[in-house]
Structures are given as C-alpha cells and as structure tokens.
Amino acid sequence: MTYALYYWPTIPGRGEFIRLAFEDAGVDYVDVGRQRGAAAVAEMINRGAHFAPPIVETALESVSQVANILAWLAYPLDLRPSSDRDFRRLVQLQLTLADFVAEIHNVHHPLGPEIYYEDIVDTARQAARAFRHERLPAFLAYFERSLTENPMGHDWIVGDGCTTLDLSLFQVMRGLRYAFPNAMRLMTTPWLDELVHRVAHRPGIRAYLDSDRRLAFNNDGIFRHYPELDEQV
C-alpha cells in the first residue's frame, strides 16, 4: 500500500503527527504538499470530501482528521496496543491531545483562524496568560498521570509498546518547549520527558529528525514562539 499525505508544505502543523507515524514505521509515503506544492493540497480540499488537511489517500479511499487517520494506520503500521479496550483508551487520549493542540493554536488565534495574530496581540496576551496558568498545567498533569498509571508500565502511554500516540506526544512536548520555553520550565513532567527522549531515539524517528524531510517549528504553525506570549506574569 502506498500512502499519499496531503498537508501544507511549509509547517509541521497537524500533518507532522501523520509524518511521524509513517517515518517511525518506515513505510512508503508521498508527501504531496512538499513534492508538488500547496496548490496540490488546496486542490484536494476543493474536491469537497474533507473539511481540512491532513488527508491521507490510498488507491481505495481518502481519510482525514488526525485521530481518525492514526486509528486507521495504527494497525498496518504496527503502532497500536493489542486489546480493543486499550485501543479505545488510545483513541480517547489521542482526541484529548487533539483538544490540547486546538487550545494551543487558539492562544495565538483567540478570535478564530481568520484574524491575523498581528491585529490582536493584546487579546492573545490575555489568552496566553490563562493558558499558561490553567490549561497548560492541567493537560500536562493529565498526560503525565496517564503515563505513570499505565498498568502495563511507564515506557509508553498505553499498553507495553510504542503507539501513534507516543509519537504525537513527542511532537506536542517539543512544540511546547519551542513556543513556551519559560512556561515549560515551570512544569514538572519527568515521565513525559523520558518518553520524548525514548521516541527521539527510535531508529526511524532518529533518521527522520536528521533528514531534510523534518520541518522546523516556525511562526506560521500551531506552535509559535512569540516572546510576549511567554512572559512570566
């Protein structure tokens, strides 16, 4: 099976959660946006079946929504837990992580995705203060606890092997440290930090991070470093 990924070519964004799964598993995939440009991604969206990228297409079907794509890929990519019950837990945590990612994005776009950050910096400062003090610690504590309370061990968040969710947590933790270095210094997440380290050293991920396929975080994506949103107030 060859997979085609449709996602914007210049940001890691939500497409990165899919890229990490493909790269870890070492499967063949075509990164359409990076090979053929943003117009090819826009054209796929304009066909109307999907509201937004990332979209993954095979010869048989096309699938969107990060958690839905990862649930579909987890089995063929061998990145899923063994029981159905753990699989439901995996999807639940992946959806909670998606909620977290949406809230991280809302910090710099509090009035919706159509209004530019530069036009609402003061409003974003207020949103960032609430985020750093309330939501950031709440979500991190939840994932840290989920990891320490995994009955199958604390190396991975669900079951006893690496899943798509561990790869996604890696990306979110790295992104948060890029966007909010000061706020993150106040957080205590020893088990998540270990998990990030463990993921970074998996052969497929290490090769990917060293390649030019890996896109750096930047201020057009979800995780943006605006110093005024990360002040210690």
Next chain:
Amino acid sequence: MTYALYYWPTIPGRGEFIRLAFEDAGVDYVDVGRQRGAAAVAEMINRGAHFAPPIVETALESVSQVANILAWLAYPLDLRPSSDRDFRRLVQLQLTLADFVAEIHNVHHPLGPEIYYEDIVDTARQAARAFRHERLPAFLAYFERSLTENPMGHDWIVGDGCTTLDLSLFQVMRGLRYAFPNAMRLMTTPWLDELVHRVAHRPGIRAYLDSDRRLAFNNDGIFRHYPELDEQV
C-alpha cells in the same frame, strides 16, 4: 449491558450527543449527573482516567470523548453504517462536527474556558463577527454538501440509515438556531433542515423531546443566546 452516563446535570452540552443516541436506540442508561448531582460527575473526573465529561461507564470499562464514545456505541445501538470505509467516513465527519462545536463554544469563551463571558463581552463580539461571517457558513456548507453527495441517498449523512452522526447534527442545528437565530436565517441548508425534521420524528427521539429528560438550551452550555453576539453587522 447497562450504561452509566456522567455529565453535568443542568446543561445539554456535549452529554446531549450521547443522550440522543441512547434515547433513539431505547437502551437502558443511568444519567448519573441528573440522578445524583454534579458532585457524582466531579468525583468520576477526579478518579483521573478521563480529562473531561461526557464519560460512559459499563461493568467492563469507562470511555470518554464524544466521538470515541459514539464510535464504540454505534455498533451495539445499531446506529452505524455497514462498511468499514463508511464507518471511517462517519468518524471523520463526527470529528469535524466536534471541531465545529469547539469553535461555537469559543465564540463566547475566546480566551479559554476559565475566563467568564461577562468579563470579555467586547472580545466575544469580535469573535462572533468572524464566526458568523467565515466559520459558520464554511462548516454548514461542508455538512450540507456531504449530505447531498452521499452516494447512498440524501436522507442520512453516511450510508442509507440513521447513524449517531445524524442525531448529533440534529442537536447542532437546533443549538445554532437557538444561539444565532439571525445569522442562521441567512444560511441556506435545505437538506440539513430536512434531516433535522426527520430525526425529530423518529419514535425514540420524539418521545425523548416530549419528556422531562430533555434539557432546554440555556446560557450555561455550548449554544448560548447572547443577542449582542448575533447582531447583523
């Protein structure tokens, strides 16, 4: 199987998507929040396995996240399409609807869920204007098109029978007409309007809507009617 639903007792909120599925299918469920109060819901959350309600519990497990709960219930409640491919499409659309619901909530809580509406009315006005002009028409056009392009017919959004997603769309459309009556009068959604009508007349739903189990929309929930957020500007 007896199901226990944990959700806040005074708002329809995200719990309503689950209630509608139970009521349509006519299965036994205990609405814990309404029977034992909000403290019983808070206690369930404090156990730590789930970040937020709704949570559904059986003798075997507990499951959270609306789309994850509905994907799990769709089979035993006979509210799912017949093919795996259509099931993935169902989950994708359910997740896109969840994104829409989150954006609807953000209109009155643009700086995150911890800051009261009354403290940020002017900011919410700006968010509402962007929502009414950009996101509301975009999401509605997407769901309307998904319905008209369903190859199995236009009565239901995926496949040829009612699914959990049709019930959820009913709730969102009703909620939008409560919250944004002026903005909704400008939208053209003939097929979705027919679907709402069709869902309202299903025997289980009709009996539910006529019962005192059905909670009215109110200004503590997701869909809130603040006239200042629905002005024609």
